[in-house]
Amino acid sequence: MIPAAFDYVRASSAEEAIALLGQHGDEAKLLAGGHSLVPLMKLRLAQPSVLVDIGRVNDLSYVRDAGDHIAIGALTRHMDVENSPVLAEHVPLLAHAASHVGDPQVRHRGTIGGSLAHADPASDLPATTLALGATYVAQGPNGTREIAAADFYQGYLTSTLEADELLTEIRVPKMNGAGWSFQKFNRRAQDWAIVGVAAWRRGTESGVGLVNMGSVPVLAGAVSAAIASGADVADAAALAADDADPQADLNASVEYRQHLARVLTGRALSAASA
Amino acid sequence: MEITVTINGTAHTADVEPRTLLVQFIRENVGLTGTNIGCDTSSCGACSIHLDGEAAKSCTILAVQADGAAVTTIEGMAAADGTLHPMQAAFMENHGLQCGYCTPGMVMAATSLLAENPSPTEEEVRIGLEGNLCRCTGYHNIVKAVMACAES
Ligand SMILES: Cc1cc2nc3c(=O)[nH]c(=O)nc-3n(C[C@H](O)[C@H](O)[C@H](O)COP(=O)(O)OP(=O)(O)OC[C@H]3O[C@@H](n4cnc5c(N)ncnc54)[C@H](O)[C@@H]3O)c2cc1C
Ligand code: FES
Ligand code: FES
Numbered sequence: 409m410i411p412a413a414f415d416y417v418r419a420s421s422a423e424e425a426i427a428l429l430g431q432h433g434d435e436a437k438l439l440a441g442g443h444s445l446v447p448l449m450k451l452r453l454a455q456p457s458v459l460v461d462i463g464r465v466n467d468l469s470y471v472r473d474a475g476d477h478i479a480i481g482a483l484t485r486h487m488d489v490e491n492s493p494v495l496a497e498h499v500p501l502l503a504h505a506a507s508h509v510g511d512p513q514v515r516h517r518g519t520i521g522g523s524l525a526h527a528d529p530a531s532d533l534p535a536t537t538l539a540l541g542a543t544y545v546a547q548g549p550n551g552t553r554e555i556a557a558a559d560f561y562q563g564y565l566t567s568t569l570e571a572d573e574l575l576t577e578i579r580v581p582k583m584n585g586a587g588w589s590f591q592k593f594n595r596r597a598q599d600w601a602i603v604g605v606a607a608w609r610r611g612t613e614s615g616v617g618l619v620n621m622g623s624v625p626v627l628a629g630a631v632s633a634a635i636a637s638g639a640d641v642a643d644a645a646a647l648a649a650d651d652a653d654p655q656a657d658l659n660a661s662v663e664y665r666q667h668l669a670r671v672l673t674g675r676a677l678s679a680a681s682a
Numbered sequence: 683m684e685i686t687v688t689i690n691g692t693a694h695t696a697d698v699e700p701r702t703l704l705v706q707f708i709r710e711n712v713g714l715t716g717t718n719i720g721c722d723t724s725s726c727g728a729c730s731i732h733l734d735g736e737a738a739k740s741c742t743i744l745a746v747q748a749d750g751a752a753v754t755t756i757e758g759m760a761a762a763d764g765t766l767h768p769m770q771a772a773f774m775e776n777h778g779l780q781c782g783y784c785t786p787g788m789v790m791a792a793t794s795l796l797a798e799n800p801s802p803t804e805e806e807v808r809i810g811l812e813g814n815l816c817r818c819t820g821y822h823n824i825v826k827a828v829m830a831c832a833e834s
Contacts, residue, residue: 511813
């Protein structure tokens with residue numbers, strides 16, 4: 409399968425990418441690792457007329473300790489998130505979640521920025537960064553703005569990013585020793601999650617993100633509210649599907665997804681509380 | 683668009699349409715057909731090659747993305763005199779292939795895995811090859827071959 413024809417331009421900096429997006433309008437799309445976009449283009453589910461390749465904007469590939477948070481360049485590949493010693497120390501939940509994305513070949517190419525911008529509720533990193541209270545930095549023609557992960561996801565494959573903006577950085581608060589767990593339920597190796605749960609806990613504080621539990625990644629606020637008011641893990645986990653609006657598909661009915669969310673949240677919080 | 687990709691040490695320059703996939707470039711422009719297309723949907727790993735030393739699925743990369751890069755395909759693994767790469771030899775000795783369709787991709791993924799983790803456990807080998815499917819389901823001997831190669 410071959411994509412529909414398109415024009416290809418390469419940007420060497422964020423500024424150049426933004427200028428190219430402005431110049432080519434709505435028909436242009438950014439290309440990072442290409443591991444969501446190229447498969448869609450091969451299936452002709454996406455037919456952009458211009459691709460702006462940002463894959464060589466190397467100064468957007470980094471993981472840095474920025475005091476209270478870790479700053480991750482949008483072009484950082486999954487493999488580099490997974491293997492980052494800085495993340496292993498300060499945000500181990502994210503490094504671990506990245507190791508569950510696809511397979512090694514996918515992780516050698518796909519980027520964190522591409523994964524978040526793609527806004528697929530079945531992806532592992534949107535829900536994980538949501539659980540961690542991350543902030544995304546977007547750059548456009550008028551400068552940069554910060555977007556809380558909780559405000560970023562608008563609908564299936566839809567985010568608040570403007571057509572001429574790109575994600576440049578992901579800021580993730582340090583976990584400061586919080587317990588954590590990532591639970592991914594799938595039927596075969598390498599598959600996407602049927603349901604996934606990313607959770608952390610520090611005393612009465614917690615964050616729980618749900619993968620594939622609706623048209624957007626979901627923050628299970630009811631669970632964290634229960635933990636904050638002293639509920640035990642089982643009672644809190646029983647509320648895991650309360651904030652979600654899951655859909656049925658070939659893999660799972662709505663009820664099965666809700667069940668999985670409760671069970672996996674229970675497992676994740678038990679591990680995070682240990 | 684004119685691109686130059688170094689494949690198995692030889693630079694290949696060609697004028698390609700941007701929509702040309704890397705696997706297509708390797709097979710059709712360069713004529714190296716050892717890299718197979720299995721699923722064409724990024725799942726099976728038959729098309730795995732090394733891009734700048736790391737395993738990647740060439741059906742999911744545009745040739746223009748590989749402009750200036752170094753690619754190794756299965757044809758580049760054996761020595762010039764035909765001596766098999768240790769991973770190829772291990773597959774042969776351990777019966778790590780049946781029909782052989784998945785084998786080029788398996789060998790490329792397995793060598794990339796050992797470059798990152800030279801002494802993996804059996805479980806790490808199984809997880810490390812999760813992007814490669816074998817329809818003959820010879821996984822047991824494939825894993826045995828990779829373990830044998832790591833130990834030698
Ligand atoms: C076989 C396979 C299995 C996979 N399994 C999983 C899995 O289990 N879990 C999972 O989470 N993911 C999975 N993925 C998806 C993978 O994580 C992708 O790498 C990721 O979703 C997209 O990142 P990318 O860099 O490849 O983005 P691209 O495909 O290049 O881009 C994706 C979208 O984001 C836009 N974009 C890219 N970068 C930016 C940016 N910096 N700013 C603004 N917009 C941008 C593009 O325009 C495009 O619309 C899988 C992919 C494959 C092929
Ligand atoms: S042909 Fe590329 S992954 Fe199957
Ligand atoms: S040996 Fe036949 S597909 Fe693997």
